[in-house]
Amino acid sequence: MWIMSEDGKQILNAEIPERYCLAPKTDVVLVVASYRDDRPAVTIARYADMDEAKQVMGALMSALAGGQACFYMPVSRLFAGENKAHDARQKRRGGS
Numbered sequence: 001m002w003i004m005s006e007d008g009k010q011i012l013n014a015e016i017p018e019r020y021c022l023a024p025k026t027d028v029v030l031v032v033a034s035y036r037d038d039r040p041a042v043t044i045a046r047y048a049d050m051d052e053a054k055q056v057m058g059a060l061m062s063a064l065a066g067g068q069a070c071f072y073m074p075v076s077r078l079f080a081g082e083n084k085a086h087d088a089r090q091k092r093r094g095g096s
Helices: 050-066
Strands: 002-004 011-013 019-024 029-034 042-047 070-072
Touching (some): 019 050
Parallel strands (some): 002 070
Antiparallel strands (some): 019 029
């Protein structure tokens, strides 16, 4: 099975990591893929709180156990509004 990260920048082969873990931080909860060798853990997604992260972990578990071909990590409700492009240029307001 293949897993697309929340931000759409990574695709992981779900058969390689040994386990998937929740890593609570001060402002977010990270979903990470942990390997058994010297490689560092890979962050797959970030969520607003532990409840939201546990729901996603349940969906990931169902996808892994159900034999799905791919799984897209859902976008967090906290970070869903970050898709807006910000323009650094100053907008002109009238005048000639």
